[in-house]
Amino acid sequence: QDTFQAPDYYNIDDLLTEEHRMIRQAARDWVKRDVSPIIEEAAQKAEFPKSIIKGLSEIGAFGPYIPEEYGGAGLDQISYGLIMQEIERGDSGVRSTASVQSSLVMFPIYAYGTEEQRKKFLPKLASGEFMGSFGLTEPDHGSNPSGMTTSFVDKGDHYLLNGAKMWISNSPFCDVAVVWAKNEEGRIHGLIVERGMEGFSTPETHNKWSLRASATGELIFQDVKVPKENLLPGKSGLGAPLSCLDSARYGIAWGAIGAAMDCYDTALRYAKERIQFGKPIAGYQLQQKKLAEMITEITKAQLLALRLGQLKNEDKATTAQISMAKRNNVDMAINIAREARQILGGMGITGEYSIMRHMMNLESVITYEGTHDIHLLITGLDITGISAFK
Ligand code: TGC
Numbered sequence: 179q180d181t182f183q184a185p186d187y188y189n190i191d192d193l194l195t196e197e198h199r200m201i202r203q204a205a206r207d208w209v210k211r212d213v214s215p216i217i218e219e220a221a222q223k224a225e226f227p228k229s230i231i232k233g234l235s236e237i238g239a240f241g242p243y244i245p246e247e248y249g250g251a252g253l254d255q256i257s258y259g260l261i262m263q264e265i266e267r268g269d270s271g272v273r274s275t276a277s278v279q280s281s282l283v284m285f286p287i288y289a290y291g292t293e294e295q296r297k298k299f300l301p302k303l304a305s306g307e308f309m310g311s312f313g314l315t316e317p318d319h320g321s322n323p324s325g326m327t328t329s330f331v332d333k334g335d336h337y338l339l340n341g342a343k344m345w346i347s348n349s350p351f352c353d354v355a356v357v358w359a360k361n362e363e364g365r366i367h368g369l370i371v372e373r374g375m376e377g378f379s380t381p382e383t384h385n386k387w388s389l390r391a392s393a394t395g396e397l398i399f400q401d402v403k404v405p406k407e408n409l410l411p412g413k414s415g416l417g418a419p420l421s422c423l424d425s426a427r428y429g430i431a432w433g434a435i436g437a438a439m440d441c442y443d444t445a446l447r448y449a450k451e452r453i454q455f456g457k458p459i460a461g462y463q464l465q466q467k468k469l470a471e472m473i474t475e476i477t478k479a480q481l482l483a484l485r486l487g488q489l490k491n492e493d494k495a496t497t498a499q500i501s502m503a504k505r506n507n508v509d510m511a512i513n514i515a516r517e518a519r520q521i522l523g524g525m526g527i528t529g530e531y532s533i534m535r536h537m538m539n540l541e542s543v544i545t546y547e548g549t550h551d552i553h554l555l556i557t558g559l560d561i562t563g564i565s566a567f568k
């Protein structure tokens with residue numbers, strides 16, 4: 179049974195609006211009802227639970243901040259963050275599906291697409307009728323996407339696309355993929371590739387020990403004819419995909435708090451009930467140190483995310499500020515998962531509790547959307563003015 183109680187040590191709820199709290203509650207109730215009961219089995223079987231797609235759409239997780247005229251929920255950035263937090267409290271893989279759909283597929287179509295593309299794709303993506311994926315990473319270009327080799331050439335009435343993307347969330351079942359590729363001049367553009375186009379395949383990546391309830395795969399393009407109207411005309415260059423990452427990374431900064439809250443809540447509850455040497459283990463200083471540090475770190479992360487949300491709402495958040503929050507909050511969550519796992523002793527390694535699943539999931543979250551190292555280097559560049567990437 180899902181008995182989760184959300185920690186709010188600094189009364190941060192007082193800083194939210196009534197609407198924020200209602201949106202969060204709807205997402206929280208849905209996670210308790212529709213995600214928690216099935217997610218362990220889905221992760222054990224390494225299957226994405228397609229049954230949750232409708233619910234994700236209903237709680238506004240597909241395009242929370244996309245205007246309602248395109249099927250989005252038309253919410254502010256703090257609402258978006260709160261929804262991601264609640265979903266990741268359930269599972270990082272489910273949040274991945276929502277992040278990709280919203281920030282990496284709907285956002286570029288909304289921000290850089292034509293009116294026809296918006297009308298054709300956004301309402302179906304918002305309802306979950308279409309599922310999307312985002313192809314930036316390649317086998318030889320992960321942290322350094324500017325080196326990508328996937329390319330397209332102009333064939334008059336269409337583009338011919340060749341190349342391969344790797345580690346792509348949602349790829350095995352996606353209906354559309356926003357793919358980043360270079361033209362003849364080496365300039366990066368976004369193309370909407372649709373399932374069924376000849377030469378386009380999406381093999382699944384198996385044997386993951388992390389994000390097992392999320393489907394990951396490749397996007398392979400062998401002489402794929404992409405209609406010219408499927409090019410996103412609004413922005414080109416690496417800045418186009420990087421701006422999508424800003425939005426997704428912001429959501430992850432909130433999402434990671436959800437995973438951490440679940441681990442903390444589970445560990446606190448267990449520590450108060452588990453008796454060793456005649457008293458609850460919560461009464462021993464070593465366990466109190468772990469729990470006290472957890473709630474301190476969660477509280478700091480909550481404040482960081484909320485302030486970043488305010489800046490996002492004012493359109494003032496910088497890429498470097500987003501990097502700091504993604505890096506800090508995911509690191510916070512993975513450390514809490516590891517400590518919480520120890521508090522549960524042997525029980526912590528079983529699927530009876532969510533902690534080990536969160537811990538393994540967070541190993542992907544700390545790597546994707548820019549690794550822990552890359553985000554540190556983004557901060558380093560921002561404060562010194564000197565790039566240490568190259
Ligand atoms: P750099 O020279 O810094 O920038 C290239 C051009 O882009 C501009 N730019 C941005 N524009 C808009 N928004 C941003 N956030 C921008 N950041 C940079 C920049 O001004 C420049 O413009 P111009 O006109 O001068 O060309 O690029 P670089 O090659 O040095 O690379 C910088 C670096 C390393 C930080 C970047 O490439 C990076 O972030 N690497 C990490 C890659 C990454 O995060 N991949 C994620 C793939 S998607 C994913 O993981 C999804 S997981 C599923 C889920 O979300 O759940």
Ligand code: FAD
Pocket residue numbers: 278311312313314315319320321322344345346347348389394542545546547548549550551552555566567568
């Ligand atoms: P590399 O770039 O090879 O990095 C390896 C190590 O080297 C890392 O520790 C890194 O920090 C370090 N490193 C690299 N460059 C530097 C440097 N300049 N200085 C210091 N250290 C450095 N991508 C997508 O496009 N779409 C998706 O939907 C998507 N989903 C994903 C889902 C999962 C489950 C996973 C695991 C990944 C996903 N990714 C996706 C890919 C993800 O974004 C990349 O894995 C990530 O960007 C890192 O790239 P890489 O794995 O090639 O590692």
